[in-house]
Amino acid sequence: MTAASTDRPEPRPLTAADAAVLFHSLAGDEALIVAVSGGPDSVALLALLAEWAGQGRPRLVAVTVDHGLRPEAAREALMVGELCAGLGVEHRIKRWLGDKPQTALQEKARAARYALLAEEVRAFGATAIVTAHTADDQAETLLMRMAAGSGLAGLAGMAPRSAVSGIVLARPLLGIVKARLVATCQARGLSFASDPSNDDPRFTRIRWRRLLPELAEAGLSAGRLGQLAHRLARADEALDRLALRALAALPAGGGGGQRWFDFARLSQEPEEIVIRGLALVLAAAQDSDAEAEVPRRLARLEDCTQALIAAAREGRALRRTLGGFRLSLAGNGVLSLAREGRRSRGVHPATV
Template identity: 50%
Template sequence: MHLIQADQSSTRTVAAPAPDDLLPMDDPELLFSNLSHATGILAAVSGGPDSVAMMHLLALWGSERRPPVLIATVDHGLRPAAAEEAAFVGREAAALGFPHRTLVWAGEKPRTGLQEEAREARYRLLVRQARAAGASHLVTAHTLDDQAETILMRLARGSGLKGLKGMRRERDLDGIVHARPLLDHPKAALLDLCRRNGWRFVTDPSNADERFARVRWRKLLPLLAGEGLTADRLALLARRAGQADEALDIKARQALETADPVAGEGAEGALSFRASCLAEEPFEIGLRILELSLSRIGLENCRLQRLETGLERLRAAILAEEGLRFTLAGALLRLDQTGRLSLRPEPPRSRGR
């Protein structure tokens, strides 16, 4: 197979490199070892250097161990050039022997929070396509730089440990395993890989649009690195935060299990337990017990500040041996004077009253 060298000054034909010619950290056998048990892989490729490098590395992965791979490009319908970029990825994928699908985000676009809404739409489309293709895994080309940007953005929002652990290498995404095999590798190495091996790619102008917070943080990274706050060190912070987060979660689960939890008491989908653990345990453990109890009745993703306020109210009532009733994150919480806390989903509110 021959590829076209992506060089600004000249265009020449070069042979695809053997795996020994790759950067050592990008050995496909090591890079994708966690994907060898997948029933199928949907690879999200935008056409930028990160995802193009991932697509080529997938092609270089030993065919006997590689599950079926389908390439998908999401056209968000935000730029006229996006359709041609998707077609470009389709042609490159075909040259590597991969089938390709273009997924279109149709409909009216929001005027605010565009990047967040586009992200949600992108993953909805990708998960739907993965299911349709019978793929167990979705792979994206998030890099070490993306991890650093994410951590900085979460620091600026005042995130707790769960936020500071950054993006995970694998997560469950509505029943599909979302894997990020390039998360330990810098963008510069992947860009160099494309240039050295003639792997063509496109440039998305929105990646330089300072209306978007991530772009502004990206431009700050070199300044922060000059003071020692490099992408590597931010990633190290994320790993250590993840280790602490895991330990605290284990402690919170143990504390809840010793608090005599009873599911379904008094109402379907309800949970009750002795509330004393919320006051006796350190505040951070109490937060996690409360969050875990909410998740057990089907309510997740409560904002940290709301959890903190709710726990403060509960701890004050527990210490005063008083009853308390309030709502939190779609749940109705009732602390009775025996010291038992019950939670159940808040009933639908009657309109017009």
């Protein structure tokens, strides 16, 4: 009796036909910034995009951000430039200058990277930044957010296309595992760099990355986690639509820097819809798009909403603060919102 083979099939390189499907949503863009670090994910993305865009689709500019954190980074950026020259793609190098932070380095480096890429979006007149986020990145993001106690919006993970501060981010490879991109580079004879920080266990994401093989052995693969994120994104969108519909049916008004709506009627909806409705009202009341994008802690939003629901059902007045606003619930169930001072933000159990 022969034991069954447990060998897994070799990852299949991506083809031009695969790329045509993956990049279909980018066909309407006039010009794209491609974020290329020099790692296998972004090198494969660049090669596939260059081949695809050579058929008359969007103009491309590849941008490499040198964070100045490793001496090898400058050489790797030049390597990307050589690759771009061979592919006929314009290449630009952006440098993160100044002193580097001692804490939350990865998060701040990521913010700096997107700020520098956004500069090139405006300079080039591009319509989006294309990144090489993979199914593995999506799985890591989902696990990190689960551990942080995120709600549905967070667990939906990264979207294939989203906007940050008015800049569109396109992630066409979210459904592709990293191994296939490595295989793509190898099949095309493309050199790529390896960043040692991608294996540094000091960083939270890397610790989760190290768990992925063990989770995959138990059936929780990157593909399964990505599928879960997609399903949660679908549910999140549906619930947001229901919350908007519920809000549209409420008596509401405003003026003089204040807004009000019938919270008592909203509180008759399922709790999830009430929480989302309050979040949507607060986002709409912000002074700017950038301010509206600032995330609120879900636990605080839930705590505030639950207190308001209890008060509305008992006919009690209640005051709270949340997201920079004073929330005043009257005994008749009408909730008014007014901006609070800059000094105290969050939720405080101040009752009347």
